Amino acid sequence: MGVLKWVLRVIPTLLFILCILAAFATHGFSLKSTLFSASPEEVLAEMLTPLNATSGEEFLKIEDAGVEGDKMFVTLSACSPVPANVTVKSASLYAGGSEFNLVEPAVIPAGGSAILRFEAPFNASSAQQAAAGLEVGKITLKMEVKGVEVEFQSFATPPPTAADRRSWRR
Amino acid sequence: MTTVEKASERLWRRLNFFGVLAGILTLLLPFSGAWWHLTLGTDGGIFSILASPFEFKFLIFNKQISTAEAVQLSPLLWWLCLAFKLCYAYFGAALLAGSLLSLSEKHAESAETLVRFSSLKLLWLVVAFVVVLFIATFLVNSATQLMGGALIDFSIIGTGKFAMSSGNFHISAPINMGFTSTFAVAIIASALGIASRIYQKRISSV
Numbered sequence: 001m002g003v004l005k006w007v008l009r010v011i012p013t014l015l016f017i018l019c020i021l022a023a024f025a026t027h028g029f030s031l032k033s034t035l036f037s038a039s040p041e042e043v044l045a046e047m048l049t050p051l052n053a054t055s056g057e058e059f060l061k062i063e064d065a066g067v068e069g070d071k072m073f074v075t076l077s078a079c080s081p082v083p084a085n086v087t088v089k090s091a092s093l094y095a096g097g098s099e100f101n102l103v104e105p106a107v108i109p110a111g112g113s114a115i116l117r118f119e120a121p122f123n124a125s126s127a128q129q130a131a132a133g134l135e136v137g138k139i140t141l142k143m144e145v146k147g148v149e150v151e152f153q154s155f156a157t158p159p160p161t162a163a164d165r166r167s168w169r170r
Numbered sequence: 171m172t173t174v175e176k177a178s179e180r181l182w183r184r185l186n187f188f189g190v191l192a193g194i195l196t197l198l199l200p201f202s203g204a205w206w207h208l209t210l211g212t213d214g215g216i217f218s219i220l221a222s223p224f225e226f227k228f229l230i231f232n233k234q235i236s237t238a239e240a241v242q243l244s245p246l247l248w249w250l251c252l253a254f255k256l257c258y259a260y261f262g263a264a265l266l267a268g269s270l271l272s273l274s275e276k277h278a279e280s281a282e283t284l285v286r287f288s289s290l291k292l293l294w295l296v297v298a299f300v301v302v303l304f305i306a307t308f309l310v311n312s313a314t315q316l317m318g319g320a321l322i323d324f325s326i327i328g329t330g331k332f333a334m335s336s337g338n339f340h341i342s343a344p345i346n347m348g349f350t351s352t353f354a355v356a357i358i359a360s361a362l363g364i365a366s367r368i369y370q371k372r373i374s375s376v
Contacts, residue, residue: 005287008264008283008287008288011260012260012261015257016253016257019253019256020246020249020250020253023245023248023249027245035244036243036244037243037244038243082231084216084231145211145216146213146214146215146216147211147212147215147344148210148211148215148341148342148343149342150339150340151339151340152338152339153338154338
């Protein structure tokens, strides 16, 4: 019985030793690469490659701007950067010295895009600036993705193209 | 009752049913999935951790980290998980063999040795897993309290919250944690393991 007890106890120990040896042997007996073969950032980047592939376009792009009745408006096209529906709960942006607010919450479908419409009360100087070429300043966005609330302010927005400016002068 | 029926009844009484069940469950547990989960967000969440002593899985938007990526993350951890899998499959097989071997009076002693050796192994693993989870959650909570800009408040069961601010960026999310049905199976198998040990003593003393 002594032999059986001994064998029973030795086998798990051997299994652990063999597995640890195998871990080291497959990584050139280097402690660093056996503990962490790649940095967490590298693995994360590799994991997120398929996610990033869906978001080749910029997250926000200015589509249109102008005046409608007693209101000025700016529309932005927003692409979902993640494979899940993104709800833009509230948003505001500064352009031409006026604060534009998101008219209503919008849902950006997974891998798709949606139009965000911002409006501000009419302001003669802002309308003139818009005609000369609207430059969007600070954008504040409050979004929700699968229960996760993300709020960020961006100061760097995509500059309007010449075609955009021509369309705003209409 | 005839002599044959009496002999048959005596034989069945010698079979350690608890051990057979515990052995089968212990043998299957390493391949039955996670024992505990943590999800950041709702509706599947954006990030999940599935953990058991036999595996750690990370999911981002329900996309599971591949085996190759897991090996890359920490080869040693991956190989240790494999060692745990093999060891517990071995303990399950030993418990099953011991419980079945108790039918034979000739091998009664070996049967007792096998059952005594393997019956409580799963119980210790369950206890160790819960203790490690408590320690890990305590350390994570303490670490985030010491660091500014982030807050993680969670325990091993229930809901918690995660919040992080950095410059113009703020993120907050609910965290859901809980044990899975596989963990319940592990507890049942542990209880059966204890019962098998007690029953084996009774068989041996008869």
